Amino acid sequence: xxxxxxxxxxxxxxxxxxxxxxxxxxxxxxxxxxxxxxxxxxxxxxxxxxxxxxxxxxxxxxxxxxxxxxxxxxxxxxxxxxxxxxxxxxxxxxxxxxxxxxxxxxxxxxxxxxxxxxxxxxxxxxxxxxxxxxxxxxxxxxxxxx
Numbered sequence: 479x480x481x482x483x484x485x486x487x488x489x490x491x492x493x494x495x496x497x498x499x500x501x502x503x504x505x506x507x508x509x510x511x512x513x514x515x516x517x518x519x520x521x522x523x524x525x526x527x528x529x530x531x532x533x534x535x536x537x538x539x540x541x542x543x544x545x546x547x548x549x550x551x552x553x554x555x556x557x558x559x560x561x562x563x564x565x566x567x568x569x570x571x572x573x574x575x576x577x578x579x580x581x582x583x584x585x586x587x588x589x590x591x592x593x594x595x596x597x598x599x600x601x602x603x604x605x606x607x608x609x610x611x612x613x614x615x616x617x618x619x620x621x622x623x624x
Contacts, residue, residue, distance in 0.1 A: 499548035
């Protein structure tokens with residue numbers, strides 16, 4: 479599992495800008511550090527999933543020294559220099575898209591309901607179950623939490 483640095487730069491107007499040395503497309507803003515963690519993790523997950531869908535290799539994670547250098551390079555007039563930038567390691571989601579055959583046991587009535595729903599939606603059984611796991615409460619749209 480890869481871990482990537484996110485940079486939380488305090489901005490003059492209040493709050494933080496969220497940047498990544500490894501994903502230049504990843505930019506966001508948050509009012510609090512708690513929001514930075516949530517929004518940063520969500521943005522990183524979206525970026526990793528987009529790379530995987532496009533079959534682009536995930537970037538090599540930056541070292542702390544590289545992340546610090548990047549943070550310094552991003553300082554401009556919008557950054558509140560009275561507060562320190564924060565470097566935070568965030569775990570990237572597993573985006574391995576390799577299909578894996580599994581065997582599960584379900585009541586026959588449940589399996590028939592799953593198959594009927596999949597047919598109505600023009601999906602396969604596997605596709606329906608995978609999609610359902612991603613939107614299951616607690617899954618945050620990226621897969622069910624265990």
